[in-house]
Amino acid sequence: MTSVLAHPVRPPDPTGLVPRRGAVALVAAVAALLWLPNLARPLSSDEGGFLLVASQWSPGTSLYGDYWVDRPPLLIAVFRLADLGGGLLALRVIGLLAVMVSVLLAGRIGSVAAPGVRRAPVLVAATAAVFVTTPLFGASEVDGELLAVPFVLASVLCTLEALQRPGWRWWAGAGATAMAAVLVKQSMADGFVLAGVAVLWLATHRRARDAVDAIAYVGLGAVACLGVALAWAAAHGTGPIGLWHAVVTFRAEAASVISAKSSPATSHRALALATSFLASGAIVVLLAAFLPRGHRPVTGPDLRVLATAVLGWEVIGIAFGGSYWLHYLLGLVPGLVLAASAVAAYRPARRRLLVAGLAYAAVAGIVSTAGLAVHDSTVPSDVSVSRYLAAHKAPGDTGVVGFGNPAILEAAGLDSPYPQLWSLPVRVLDPRLADFTRVIAGPHAPTWAVVNGTSLATWGVDASRAQPVFDREYRLVDVAGDYRVYHLR
Structure with missing residues (x-):
């Protein structure tokens, strides 16, 4: 095969064909x-989430170990x-x-x-x-x-x-x-x-x-x-x-x-x-x-x-x-x-x-x-939340973020019993929060819950059944910007 890539014809360059x-x-x-x-x-949401997924990647209950991600x-x-x-x-x-x-x-x-x-x-x-x-x-x-x-x-x-x-x-x-x-x-x-x-x-x-x-x-x-x-x-x-x-x-x-x-x-x-x-x-x-x-x-x-x-x-x-x-x-x-x-x-x-x-x-x-x-130079609210969780967690504690920004959990050193770490998979795979409700009401409910806003409601998600269960199981312990931190009662 001969060269077929088009090149213009020009005289040789006396200074050299290729620079140093x-x-x-x-x-x-x-x-x-x-x-x-x-x-x-600081960690971005994706960086923290992918590190959290990768850290435990082995045979588990979901796609990547115990977590699911569309990557x-x-x-x-x-x-x-x-x-x-x-x-x-x-x-x-x-x-x-x-x-x-x-x-x-x-x-x-x-x-x-x-x-x-x-x-x-x-x-x-x-x-x-x-x-x-x-x-x-x-x-x-x-x-x-x-x-x-x-x-x-x-x-x-x-x-x-x-x-x-x-x-x-x-x-x-x-x-x-x-x-x-x-x-x-x-x-x-x-x-x-x-x-x-x-x-x-x-x-x-x-x-x-x-x-x-x-x-x-x-x-x-x-x-x-x-x-x-x-x-x-x-x-x-x-x-x-x-x-x-x-x-x-x-x-x-x-x-x-x-x-x-x-x-x-x-x-x-x-x-x-x-x-x-x-x-x-x-x-x-x-x-x-x-x-x-x-x-x-x-x-x-x-x-x-x-x-x-x-x-x-x-x-x-x-x-x-x-x-x-x-x-x-x-x-x-x-x-x-x-x-x-x-x-x-x-x-x-x-x-x-x-x-x-x-x-x-x-x-x-x-x-x-x-x-x-x-x-x-200004500490973002999600970083403040991570620091609070890291300072107050006990051995064996777990956490969940409703919904998205798994970097909070990664930076705080917390695993999540809920397999969805990002908001888009929640909206597509668990839009009525049925799986989420089972997790927070079950025997392995996360010790900590972080919510972006005043409730679990967000676009594409029906939180009407999950919110009463969440309010019953968790109490508010800290607020940082738009984030609210809850602890299992």
Whole structure:
């Protein structure tokens, strides 16, 4: 197979085809410094919940041990590693490594996508560095999107390499890393989308044999990765049928519930998400790549077509995520990396616009990071609740949060006898609080209960039967902001 990736024809660069590798490494180091303040931030709801789930993952009464969560097993395995390493700090170090690896992979993507363009690796690496660290993309916490980005970028790199070099290893690598990304965050199937577009190009340009080989080897890599993950999960008591419901069918059920019953807060978050995207400066990268003008390659798949396909999938993933949390925007990073690669390869007149956009985005990210530091200087009410519980708990005590923010329990060192740690699974799987009522009225009722608000009522939940039981079994002992802390009578 010969190279089919489109590149513009240009004379050799007398200063060298590829910049020093140290330049990309320096960009990765700067990205690490930009992300470093997050090491000291308090646990987010997702971070605390995933650590709590991972800490006890073994055969139990629910999907992951005694807890249920709509996430794939490789994500929980990463949090298990963090838990074994000590918890919060180890998790943040893993996040820091994810940032640095993403930047280094992006630099290599720039080198492969735009050979002969000396500054391409640095420009593309800088694109990843800016958007994988900015709080405007929710990059201040270690969530599924941040951990999946390196796997997606690895798959992108393997596909681009496969289009230039013969050999099955690149296609198999593309499939394995694309599957790994999905096993961290199920919506991040960008690697499969990119490989599919590349295969389609091969098939429509009289390279049917190459297309068949690519499909076979991508499939082989993906199946091998999936098989290992499912075997690992099964050994810990998490079966494939339960996983399918959690990561696929549950999401459809959740989308229906959100669409029918969500509070105005959901639409407000959607608006905030769009505003944050515009404020981040990411739109400049897209304008530089897709505004008319510049070289148009005549052979090989156009990087702009590849970027469009990947970005299209990423936008769909954000839209169907339903809850519109800020960290959804991290799913756009691989598409932005491809768009920046297209600028470096085809749009020399637009590179200054790209640099200007990245400079603005970096400043916006730094300002946002400073704003978070100011916000963190005041103790949040959920942190106050965690400290109260940690100070007053006795050995063997358990707790429950009604509903959501399991970081409170993780920080306080309390397990929960109720398997639902997040509010969305409660709204979908236990909307009448039948299971919750059985738990609080049963022999293993949680010692502590934390309620966000004055009652158990919230959108999508019918608390009419649970509330009288709760009032009978628990007494109020503390108030912190909107949170009320109760103790079993």
